[in-house]
Amino acid sequence: MFHWLEKHPFFFAVAVFVTIAFAGLVEILPNFAEASRPTIGTKPYSTLELAGRHVYIKNSCNACHSQLIRPFKSETDRYGTYSLSGEYAYDRPFLWGSKRTGPDLMRIGNVRTTDWHENHMWDPSGVIPGSIMPAYRWMFANEADVDTAYAEQVTVNKVFNVPYNKPIPMKDGSTEIVMMGASLDAAKAEALADAKVIAADMKNQDVKDMVASGKIPEIVALIAYLNSLK
Amino acid sequence: MENRPLEYDYTVAKWFMIATIVLGVVGMLVGVILAWELAFPGVNLMLGEGLAEYTNFSRLRPLHTDAVAYGFTVSGIMATWYYVGQRVLKVSMAESPFLMFIGKLQFILYIIVVAAVVVSLLLGLTQSKEYAEFEWPIDLGVVVVWVLWGVSIFGLIGIRREKSLYISIWYYIAAFLAVAMLYLFNNMSVPTYFVAGVGSVWHSVSMYSGTNDALVQWWFGHNAVAFVFTTPIVAMIYYFLPKESGQAVYSYKLSLLSFWGLMFVYLWAGGHHLVYSTVPDWMQTMGSVFSVVLILPSWGSAINMLLTMKGEWNQVASNPLIKFMVLASTFYMFSTLEGPIQAIKSVNALAHFTDWIVGHVHDGVLGWVAFMIFAALFHMAPRVFKREIYSKSLMNTQFWIQTLGVVLYFTSMWIAGITQGMMWRAHDEFGNLAYSFIDTVTVLHPYYTIRAVGGTLYLIGVFMFAYNMFMTMTAAKRVEESQMQNTSPMGA
Numbered sequence: 001m002f003h004w005l006e007k008h009p010f011f012f013a014v015a016v017f018v019t020i021a022f023a024g025l026v027e028i029l030p031n032f033a034e035a036s037r038p039t040i041g042t043k044p045y046s047t048l049e050l051a052g053r054h055v056y057i058k059n060s061c062n063a064c065h066s067q068l069i070r071p072f073k074s075e076t077d078r079y080g081t082y083s084l085s086g087e088y089a090y091d092r093p094f095l096w097g098s099k100r101t102g103p104d105l106m107r108i109g110n111v112r113t114t115d116w117h118e119n120h121m122w123d124p125s126g127v128i129p130g131s132i133m134p135a136y137r138w139m140f141a142n143e144a145d146v147d148t149a150y151a152e153q154v155t156v157n158k159v160f161n162v163p164y165n166k167p168i169p170m171k172d173g174s175t176e177i178v179m180m181g182a183s184l185d186a187a188k189a190e191a192l193a194d195a196k197v198i199a200a201d202m203k204n205q206d207v208k209d210m211v212a213s214g215k216i217p218e219i220v221a222l223i224a225y226l227n228s229l230k
Numbered sequence: 231m232e233n234r235p236l237e238y239d240y241t242v243a244k245w246f247m248i249a250t251i252v253l254g255v256v257g258m259l260v261g262v263i264l265a266w267e268l269a270f271p272g273v274n275l276m277l278g279e280g281l282a283e284y285t286n287f288s289r290l291r292p293l294h295t296d297a298v299a300y301g302f303t304v305s306g307i308m309a310t311w312y313y314v315g316q317r318v319l320k321v322s323m324a325e326s327p328f329l330m331f332i333g334k335l336q337f338i339l340y341i342i343v344v345a346a347v348v349v350s351l352l353l354g355l356t357q358s359k360e361y362a363e364f365e366w367p368i369d370l371g372v373v374v375v376w377v378l379w380g381v382s383i384f385g386l387i388g389i390r391r392e393k394s395l396y397i398s399i400w401y402y403i404a405a406f407l408a409v410a411m412l413y414l415f416n417n418m419s420v421p422t423y424f425v426a427g428v429g430s431v432w433h434s435v436s437m438y439s440g441t442n443d444a445l446v447q448w449w450f451g452h453n454a455v456a457f458v459f460t461t462p463i464v465a466m467i468y469y470f471l472p473k474e475s476g477q478a479v480y481s482y483k484l485s486l487l488s489f490w491g492l493m494f495v496y497l498w499a500g501g502h503h504l505v506y507s508t509v510p511d512w513m514q515t516m517g518s519v520f521s522v523v524l525i526l527p528s529w530g531s532a533i534n535m536l537l538t539m540k541g542e543w544n545q546v547a548s549n550p551l552i553k554f555m556v557l558a559s560t561f562y563m564f565s566t567l568e569g570p571i572q573a574i575k576s577v578n579a580l581a582h583f584t585d586w587i588v589g590h591v592h593d594g595v596l597g598w599v600a601f602m603i604f605a606a607l608f609h610m611a612p613r614v615f616k617r618e619i620y621s622k623s624l625m626n627t628q629f630w631i632q633t634l635g636v637v638l639y640f641t642s643m644w645i646a647g648i649t650q651g652m653m654w655r656a657h658d659e660f661g662n663l664a665y666s667f668i669d670t671v672t673v674l675h676p677y678y679t680i681r682a683v684g685g686t687l688y689l690i691g692v693f694m695f696a697y698n699m700f701m702t703m704t705a706a707k708r709v710e711e712s713q714m715q716n717t718s719p720m721g722a
Contacts, residue, residue, distance in 0.1 A: 002486055006395045009387045013403055016493055020408050023497035024415075027513055028445055036439050054433075058354035060288040066583055070506040074655040077663050085508035088440025093358050096444055096507065100583040101268070103667040125271070130672040134267070134274035138283045151422035151429030159420055160439070184428050 039086030041171040044153075044162045044178050045228065048191040048198075048216070051149035052225025055139065055218045056095070064101035064133070067229070080107040090162060102133055109230040114201040117223045122204070136219075140207055144221035150187040153180045195220045198227075238316045239324040240614040242333035246309035247607055247614065249341065251696050253301030254600070260294040262689045265682035269675065284352050292363045293351045298595065299361060299458055301344055306603035307405070307462040308340070308379070313610050314398055314469045315383070319390035329385045336378035343371040355432050359447050361454050362416050366434045369417045376413070380406050397485050401465035404493060408457040416450035441508050452500035459599050461492070463558075464531050466606045471535055471555045474609050475545055480537035484530050491527030495520050502573035505582065514575070521573030528566035535559040550625040554605035557633065561597025565590065580655070585674070586647025593640040596632070596688055604628075604695055611702050618709050620701035624694055632691035638684030646677035 005012045045053060056062070069075050071082040083106055088094055112120075119126070122140065124133040156162040157180060164180035181187025192211070198220050199211040210217050267273045267287045277285050312333060316322055323330050346368050350356070356363040364372065383406055387395070395403075419434035436443050472479050479485060501509070501517020536559055539545070545552045568590050572581045581587060608625065612618055619625065653673065656664035 002490075003394075006400075007393050009384065009395060009403070012395065012400070013384075013407060016400075016404050017407050017411070019490065019493040020404070020497050021411060022494075024411075024449055027498065027501065027516065028442075028449060031445065031510055031513070032442055036442055057356060057358040059286070060291055060354075060356065060358065062358055063288050063291040068507055070579070070582075072506075072579065072655065074657065074663065077657075078654070078667070083508050085441045088444075088508070091440045092436040092438070092443065094440050094443040094447070095358065098360060098503065098583070099585075099588065101671075128668050130668050132268060132271045132671060134271055134282070134286050134288075136286075137279070145430060148422065148429030148433045151426035151433065152435055154426035154428075155420055155422040155435055158425055159435075 036089055037086055038089035039084050040169050042087050042089055043168055043176060044090045044156070044164060045225070046178055046191075046194060047146060047149050047153060047181065047187045048144075048194040048221055048224045049228045050152055050225075051144040051146050051191065051216070052218075052221035052223065053095075054149060054152075055144060055222045056225060057093075059136065059139075061105075062095045062097040064097075064099060066097035066100050066104045067106040068096040069104055069106050075104075079104045080110060090156075092156065092160075105226070105229055107230055109227045112226070114198055114223050114227065115203070117226055118202045118204060118207075118219070121219060121222070139218040139222060140204055142218045143210075144216045144218045146188050146191050146216060146221075147184065149191070149221075150181065150184055153187070191216060191221075194224060198223055236316075236320065236322050237324065238313075238322050239330065240313060240610075241330070242323065242337055243309050243312035243610065244614055245334075245337045246305050246312060247610065247699075249337075249344075250302060250305035250309050250603065250607060251699055253297055253305055253344070254603075254692055255696055257294060257297030257302050258685075258689050258692050260290055260297060262682070262685045264290055264294055265678070265685045269678040269682045283354075289352060289354060292356055292360075293348065295361060296347060296351065296363060299454070300347070303458055303462075303595075303599055303603065305340075306466075306606065307402075307458070308336075309610070310462075310466050310469075310603075310606050311379075311383070311402055313614065314465070315386050315402070318392065318396040318398060318469065319386055320392040321386060321390050323386075326385065326389060329382060329389075332378055332381050332385065336375055336382065339371065339378065340375045343368060343375055346371065350432075357417075357419065357434065357436070359416065359436075359443075359451075361451055362413070362447065364417075365432045366417070366419055366421050367432065369413075372413065376406070376410055380410070396469070397479070397489070398465040398469040400489055401461045401468070404489075405457045405462040405465070408453060408461070408497075412450045412453050412457070416446055444504060444507065445509050445513070448503035449497070449500040452503055453497055455594075456492075456496040456499075459595060460496075460528075463562075463599050463602045464492075466602050467531075467535055467555060467559060470602075470606050470609050471538055471552075471559075474549070474551050474555070474605075475539060475542055477538050477540075477542055480534050480540065484534045488527045488530030488534065491530065492524075495524050495527060499524055499573070502578065505573070505575055505578040518573050518575055518578075522570045525566060525570050529563055532559045532563040532566070550622060550629050551605050551608050553626075553629050554601045554608070557629075558598050558601040558605065561593055561601065561636075565594035565598055568593070580651040581647060584647035584651045585643045585677070586651070589640045589643025589647060592643070593636060596636045596639065601632070607695075607699065611699060612709055613711050615703050616708060616710060617702055617706040620698050620706040624698045628691045628694040628698070631694070632688050635684045635686070635688030635691065638687065639681055642677040642680035642684065646674045646681070649673060649677075 167175035418437040498520035653670040
């Protein structure tokens with residue numbers, strides 16, 4: 001049979017394709033519906049948080065930081081409760097990372113504050129002596145892309161039914177609503193209001209001035225995102 | 231038919247050879263910069279505060295992996311395809327103006343895509359998935375380049391004179407089909423601009439979310455390794471080692487077993503990247519088990535190659551080209567044993583997220599992939615440019631300096647990875663964590679420095695390679711292929 005295949009390239013290619021496609025079908029398909037169900041208490045990202053998530057991705061933070069806490073005592077001691085599949089239901093793309101040059105950030109919002117991040121992103125080794133993380137000072141000057149964050153909200157809402165402007169069940173039995181602006185201008189106004197809350201806890205004058213003039217620096221969006229990781 | 235040997239047309243092969251060299255230098259230079267940045271964070275500011283955004287570790291890291299995988303390695307694959315394909319199918323590119331056009335078009339579009347990738351990654355336009363960072367417009371370009379390669383493969387096969395497909399062709403076909411399937415499914419995404427009408431045109435959201443996204447990504451990611459860093463490189467060694475040594479392949483049956491075994495088993499193994507994650511347990515176990523089974527077909531090919539040298543081991547001493555290939559298949563064996571060990575659940579618990587994984591990748595790509603590509607280009611150069619290799623002693627020096635570089639690289643990363651993994655999980659007598667995270671970072675400084683030195687040695691070897699190839703193309707003694715038919719370029 002193999003000799004025959006080697007003389008008939010078309011059938012050879014078909015045989016190869018079937019052999020390699022088989023594993024993917026068996027492994028990936030059965031899980032799809034179940035794994036994408038959110039756990040109780042998991043909320044989609046607000047406009048500002050999503051803009052911050054884009055800053056995180058733009059700078060490949062995931063190259064050095066994971067967002068996946070494995071079910072070991074040493075990990076839950078260090079980072080908090082181990083990760084559940086449904087907690088990632090609104091993560092597109094997933095940001096588990098594959099290397100911990102720095103610590104896991106899955107629940108960083110529980111342990112760090114806005115002003116800690118501000119100091120740390122400006123001068124990491126000043127906050128953690130011995131840190132090899134580079135400084136990210138350009139984030140204090142670059143403007144965050146709120147338009148694209150809003151575009152993503154609209155897209156996931158339309159295409160994947162991500163529940164914006166709808167009550168979402170929380171763990172304590174209450175509900176919360178994550179707003180998505182009815183228009184780009186509404187979304188921008190909302191993001192700016194959130195940004196002002198963050199900037200109030202910061203001390204960098206350039207950042208404060210930018211927010212006061214209606215612009216959102218990348219660092220503010222990033223901190224909003226990091227604070228949401230709980 | 232006339233009774234003279236075919237005149238093969240190597241135009242496209244030549245172009246891709248040059249691309250291989252240039253992108254190899256770029257990709258590995260970026261890698262060495264990254265290594266020094268980890269050892270000495272001040273290097274992040276090497277071009278000053280103003281350009282820090284573009285010289286920063288995290289911006290450069292995807293550029294390094296993509297430049298080496300899709301720049302250096304893919305160029306090497308294409309260069310060898312446009313050389314080996316004609317020869318084992320016994321047909322010249324010159325016989326078909328159409329295929330010649332397709333080949334040239336593929337090269338030109340490929341270079342455009344590479345340029346777009348470099349610029350976009352430096353600007354931070356990425357979808358963050360490892361080895362699949364490119365945003366959707368670039369993905370479309372990649373698809374076109376890949377389809378053109380498919381046209382070239384099957385077009386050349388369509389007009390072949392040799393009816394039976396040689397082993398190398400099997401592996402090229404497999405690489406083409408598998409990468410096409412994996413790349414398409416992993417990059418399925420919705421461009422947000424076309425739904426919302428605002429924001430960046432480049433941006434898109436993945437069709438899959440969270441755990442599913444991770445599953446698809448590592449089904450892709452692991453097999454991108456399989457079908458970029460393994461199958462086409464096996465295609466190369468099945469052609470170049472027998473050719474260079476003048477020995478017949480040791481066992482046809484073993485090559486058959488290895489090929490079909492590799493095709494069936496490899497795709498299952500992606501789950502080993504997700505051990506102890508939130509994907510279902512049975513998938514993690516399947517990933518582990520099939521990774522261990524994978525030793526069989528991998529070692530099948532490697533042993534087949536080493537046994538091809540049976541009775542001719544003296545060539546290893548006399549011919550630096552054979553040295554490169556024998557060491558490549560040895561590293562292939564080594565790396566395909568190390569990988570399955572890391573895939574075992576209890577080992578993975580320690581090794582995952584550490585530098586041991588980085589070490590594993592690099593003993594595979596530096597020791598196996600890059601060595602095989604160097605060897606292939608050294609074998610092709612005299613036949614393509616009709617000149618002898620410029621300096622044999624430079625080849626030898628390159629071999630030893632790079633071997634030393636690889637050894638420093640993976641040994642330091644083993645120690646770094648296992649040290650860090652052990653420190654993360656260490657508890658003191660009261661059951662508290664023994665080390666804060668920063669303790670596990672500062673302890674790695676010596677190993678990061680050794681790794682940077684190892685990488686620098688390897689890069690020096692790459693510069694020697696580039697110089698040697700440049701001189702071969704332009705200044706070495708002329709030689710006709712008929713003078714070296716069935717002999718080593720070293721002997722010519």
